[in-house]
Amino acid sequence: MVNYAHGERVCHEDSCYVRRNGLAIFDGPSREASAGVKPVPKAASPAISNLLAEAAERHALDQRLLSAVAWRESHFQAGAVSPKGAVGVMQLMPETARALGVDQHDTAQNIEGGAAYLRQMLNRYDNNPALALAAYNAGPGMVDRYRDIPPFAETQAYVRGILGDAISLPRSAVIFIAP
Numbered sequence: 127m128v129n130y131a132h133g134e135r136v137c138h139e140d141s142c143y144v145r146r147n148g149l150a151i152f153d154g155p156s157r158e159a160s161a162g163v164k165p166v167p168k169a170a171s172p173a174i175s176n177l178l179a180e181a182a183e184r185h186a187l188d189q190r191l192l193s194a195v196a197w198r199e200s201h202f203q204a205g206a207v208s209p210k211g212a213v214g215v216m217q218l219m220p221e222t223a224r225a226l227g228v229d230q231h232d233t234a235q236n237i238e239g240g241a242a243y244l245r246q247m248l249n250r251y252d253n254n255p256a257l258a259l260a261a262y263n264a265g266p267g268m269v270d271r272y273r274d275i276p277p278f279a280e281t282q283a284y285v286r287g288i289l290g291d292a293i294s295l296p297r298s299a300v301i302f303i304a305p
Contacts, residue, residue, distance in 0.1 A: 170202040174215060177234055181241035187248075191255065192241055194288045195262065199240075204233040216240025259285045 170178060170193065178196060182189040199217035200206035212219050214236035223230035228239035244262055251257035251269065260268070260275040263284045268276040275285055 170196065174202050174204070174233070174237070177215075177237045178241075181237050184238075185241040185245040187241055187245060191288070192244065195240065195244060195259070196237070198284065198288050204236070214240075216243075218243070255289060256285050259288050 169175070174196070175193075178193050179189050181187070182192045196202055196215050199212075200215050202215060204215055206215070206217065207213050208217055210219070213223075213230045215233060216236050216239065218226075218228070218230040218236055218239050220230060222243060223236075223239055226239040226242055228235035228242075230236050230239065244258060247258035247261040247266065248255065250266060251261065256275060257269055260281050264276045264278060264281040268278075268281075275282055
């Protein structure tokens, strides 16, 4: 990733995108791949994929949805840390990890905690994936306050991006929400 004044440039194999306000905008071919721009993996490693599949099954989640959250949160990077302090593949905040009884720095527990939290949000919002994702991103208090997806550009882009990713991910890479 390279930071630009207008956003963050991310290259995926042969294409680059500028992330701005949660949206990925195509920015041309990856001419910089050999010049230090770190490509972001399109698919999780086999170990991460297995952990996501197992957690999705345990928590009755569609694996595509859980994988799309993991991709959006961290690009499947176990060592990801956000400026706000969220950690790991599922970007768990310390308070959320404590409430779930997981170690946010342990990859398997991080994914397990993220899956459990997503399931809690789906249960709370009657299996409405848009509201559950909004709660995952902005917190359930904000969803309760607005009784809808909060009017924050970041959260709205997050929900749209994940639902689009979950629908477009191939089954081989990653399963929609079990009743």
